[in-house]
Amino acid sequence: MITRRFGRTGIQMPVLTCGGMRYQHKWDDVPPDEIPKANQENLERTIHRALELGINHIETARGYGTSEMQLGWVLPRFPREKLIVQTKVAPTADPAAFLENFEKSMAYLNLDHVDLLSIHGINHRELFDWTMRPGGCLDAAKQLRRDGRCLHIGFSTHAGVDLIREAVNTGEFDYVNLHWYWVNDVNWPAVLDATRQDMGVFIISPNDKGGKLYQPPYKLTRLCEPLSPMVFNDLYCLMRPEVHTLSIGASRPGDFDEHVKALALLDRAEPLVTPIVERLRAEMECSLGADWMRDWQTGIPDWEEVPGNIHIWEILRLWNHASALDMVEFAKMRYNLLGNGGHWFPGLNAAELGKHDLRPCLSGSPFPERIIETLAQAHDLLAGEEVKRLGKD
DSSP: OOEEEOGGGOOEEESEEEEOSSSSSOSSOOOGGGSOHHHHHHHHHHHHHHHHTTOOEEEOOGGGTTHHHHHHTTGGGSOGGGOEEEEEEOOOSSHHHHHHHHHHHHHHHTOSOEEEEEEEOOOSHHHHHHHHSTTSHHHHHHHHHHTTSEEEEEEEOOSOHHHHHHHHTTSOOSEEEEOOBTTBOTTHHHHHHHHHTTOEEEEOOTTTTTTOTTSOOHHHHHHHTTSOHHHHHHHHHHTSTTOOEEEEOOSSGGGGHHHHHHHTTGGGHHHHHHHHHHHHHHHHHHHHOHHHHHHTTTTOOOGGGSGGGBOHHHHHHHHHHHHHHOOHHHHHHHHTTTTTSGGGSOSBOSTTGGGOOOTGGGTTOSOHHHHHHHHHHHHHHHOOSOOOOSSOO
16 A cells, blocks of 8 residues: 655555445444444445555544444454544534543544544634634644544645635644545645645545546546546546545445555556546537636635525536536536535525526626526536435534
């Protein structure tokens, strides 16, 4: 397994991580005797397969339901010094509640410490303030570190890039879990900030939020040849030394197999990836126009500043990939989370577009009329049943 120094933690991190949000039984805590034997056996086979491959970073969260409890039945069987265990605990207004939730995590994991503790979901200003204010959740986490209950402190986030950068540049965190991949590179400035702070960089959900790459459309598959879309995205991320690990949200042992193929290609990633990126961009320019692809993001306000809180930027991003690359199922999944994912997926879709005049807020865009038309087209193509995000806030 290829490893990279995980920022100032000094941990030699495998470039693939075993994420723990897809193999558990339920998204709520349940009594142990309700865990089906087959589910636990599958989870344990998945962990064993990860460790066989050298993927010794096991990542979970208090918000992942039975994941911690089920991991607590298998992780203590392995030498503790061979494991890198990360859990995540959401910030709370009262840091005592944060500490109580951490203790639940530790009891379920059946470990005396975790290597990495994340403040889970610094997604908006209030959660940032709960974390950073004197006596807040970060101070509570630092006490846990002094007590040896965790070795390093980081945060995970679905926030806008400006807030992520603010959190990174406090200098208070050892690492960050964030989204960044080919279909969404908006957080790259935060990755560069983290590099300057010597922080570990953990990429969230490159399979799912990176394009639903476990079910790629034919057009995307063809354009990514000779690589699979999944291997292309892995190499696209890992060819940058600023990126240290990708989370593989495995639901069964075989889910690692396609990603492992990328490792043998990593030393020649650039000549493999560059022509694929050029083909994808050329296809999008052919479909949508070079001027649109160059400037569609210009002058788009944050969703909080848009009438009806319509998340224009996100909808246009999804539309671009759906219309140009046939990534319709991915776009539908994400589009229908708008308004249904709480602070994990903020802003609203374009269902009530007709009730609002968006022209004033698009005065800085070179495409105000086209954007309004595109929002309507996107809703017609992508709207469907409401989708709930995996897990709880």
